[in-house]
Amino acid sequence: MKASEIRRKFLDFFAGKGHKMEPSASLIPVDDPTLLWINSGVATLKKYFDGRVKPDNPRIVNSQKSIRTNDIENVGYTARHHTFFEMLGNFSVGDYFKEEAITWAWEFLTDSKWMGLNPDRLSVTIHSEDDEAYRIWKEKIGLPDERIIRLKENFWDIGEGPSGPNTEIFYDRGESLCDPDDPECYPGGENERYLEIWNLVFSQFNHNPDGTYTPLPKKNIDTGMGLERMASVMQDVSTNYDTDLFQPIIQATCDKAGVVYGKDKQTDIALKVIADHARTIVFAVSDGALPSNEGRGYVIRRLLRRAVRYGRKLGIERPFLYKLTSIVTEIMKDYYPEPVKKQAFIERVIKNEEEKFLETLTEGLHILERVIAELKARGKQEISGQEAFKLYDTYGFPVDLTEEIAREQGFSVDHKGFDEEMERQRERARMARQDVDSMQVQGGALSELQVKSEFVGYGQMECETTVA
Ligand code: ATP
Ligand code: MG
Ligand code: MG
Ligand code: MG
Known part of the structure; x- marks a missing residue:
């Protein structure tokens, strides 16, 4: 099943349960100084959950573009992490609660009309004291005890405000992926066997300023399922990168570099990092962020430079990342028409940035090698x-x-x-x-000229001049 079909089915399934479909919001948060990027489905719906805005329909479903830079070190190394991914979510703003949320999640995953997964492959974690969730999983769904794992950390809490226990659904990718004697070999542990696909959060308490918790008058549901992970399950492949969301990008890079995917671990890491970062950069630029030395712009710059460095590892010495733009937009266009419209602009931004970095990359790498060699010689x-x-x-x-x-x-x-x-x-x-x-003595147009210096390379300064 193609990823776009999974997305469509998720939206249709919950629309059939009375949810209103909301389009994916921009990756750039609106009126939310606490976030650099939208990092989950609920992040764009906070206004409903904290009561600032009343939704026309208390049931909402969306597929939300998300960026998480905290996962950057995992990218390329784990099968399941990206800096850019899509989160499928169903939400209840003071409407339905645990029973419906769990029952519908189970139906979507196991019913042959929808995902049709083998129920024996699914297990769940719940909060250690959440007997209500336990009862639903055990009695209503019929999950055996050994596949309902109680964990202290299954509690969603971001400080003051709504908080509550959660339950997470894991797909068993095969016994061979971890040793049962390994203490990390359980759903929620550090392993590649149990893949976390869906997180259902039951926000039922208010975390008060004095640190106490009181029940909320209206309880909410907030869920998030990773589309790329679900695609890996439905396409029966071992990592998200082997799905139709990534393979065309990886293939294009392979062609460019003259390498093959799936033969060498280091090559694969580079190919995965490049494919991941290409998606993030294309969508971030499409949503209006530009490379710079601060905030979101710096994130884009970092990702781009990291991707260029991995390209170099594959032997690519010329700008190449910008050429992946059209492949990314093509894969995503049925749900995201915007990046297609902005393609030429996105390509220009990326190419320009690649060219600038390539000018200094070789020299910088030499310096770094020299520094490391000297430190080695001194035993540091x-x-x-x-x-x-x-x-x-x-x-x-x-x-x-x-x-x-x-x-x-x-x-x-x-x-x-x-x-x-x-x-x-x-x-x-x-x-x-x-x-x-202190030297700005001229008036008029001249003092309105803002001169911003930008790094372009050793011994050079380029000035971007804009009229304020
Ligand atoms: P993990 O433990 O695997 O890092 P998480 O518990 O941090 O995931 P949640 O915050 O619960 O993730 O997000 C909800 C869902 O979004 C996850 O169950 C997963 O399917 C997906 N997801 C989260 N982070 C990523 C990521 N970096 N890349 C791809 N999918 C992700
Ligand atoms: Mg995580
Ligand atoms: Mg997790
Ligand atoms: Mg989780």
């Missing part, structure tokens, strides 16, 4: 904050890129030292700005 294992900062400032190496390369060779980076250098740089910039301000 930590790259100083100063060196890391020089690589950032002069060669455009985001510190986590330096860190990643360092780690590959058993080295670490002095983070604190790096931050101190960064602070010193900011201080210098502040002083320089004051100098400029």
Whole structure:
């Protein structure tokens, strides 16, 4: 079953249960300073859950584009993590609760009209004290005890506000994927056997400012299922990257680099990272974020530079990432027409950024190799904050890129030292700005010219001039 069909079926299933379909919102949060990116389905619906806005229909279903940068280190290494993914979710704003949420999730997963999964392959976790969820899974659904696992950590809590226990559904990908004696071999443990596909959150308490919990007058349901993970299950492949959402991107990169997917572990990691980051960058730029040195822009820059570095590992020395844009937009176009319309623009943004980074990448890599060789000779294992900062400032190496390369060779980076250098740089910039301000004597158009300097490479400064 193609991913687009899974998405469609999910939306149709819940529409059939009286849910209103909401389109995917932009990845860039609106009126929410607490988030850099939309990172889940519920993130765009907070206004309903905290009571600011009353929805026309208390039942909502969506497929929401999400970005999670906290998973970046997993990308390429685990079968299931991305920086950009889609979360399918059904929501109840003070309407139905646990019983319906669990029963419908089970029906969607196991009924042959929908996903038709083998029920014996599914197990769930619940909060250790959630006897109500236990009873529903056990008596209503008929799951045996050994496949209902009680965990203390199954509690969704982000500080003050609605919170509550959750139940998560796992798909068993096969006994051979973890040793039953391994203490991590259980649903929710660190293993590749039990794949977490769906999280159902029961927000039923208010977390009060004094740290106590009181029942909410209206209880809510918030669920999230990873489309890419569900696609891997439905397509019976071992990782999300082997699904129709990623394979065309991976194939295009293979063709470009003259490598084959599925033969060598390091090559596959590079191909996965590139495919993942390409999707994230295309969608982020399509939603209006641009590479820069701050906030969201810096995330895009970091991802792009990381992808370029992995491209280099595959032997690609010329800009290539921008050419993946049309492949990403093609795969996603039936649900996301927007990136297709903006394709030429997205390509230009990516190509420009790739070209800039490639100018300094080789030189930066040489410097880093030299630093590492010198440290090795001295029996040291930590790259100083100063060196890391020089690589950032002069060669455009985001510190986590330096860190990643360092780690590959058993080295670490002095983070604190790096931050101190960064602070010193900011201080210098502040002083320089004051100098400029004191010289701004001309009036009119000239003082309205904002000159923003941007890193382009060693010994160069490029000025972007815009009229404010
Ligand atoms: P994991 O434990 O695998 O990191 P999670 O518990 O952090 O997942 P949730 O916050 O519960 O994930 O998100 C709901 C669902 O969204 C997950 O069950 C999963 O299917 C999907 N999901 C979460 N994070 C990612 C990611 N980085 N890439 C792809 N899918 C994800
Ligand atoms: Mg996670
Ligand atoms: Mg989890
Ligand atoms: Mg989870």
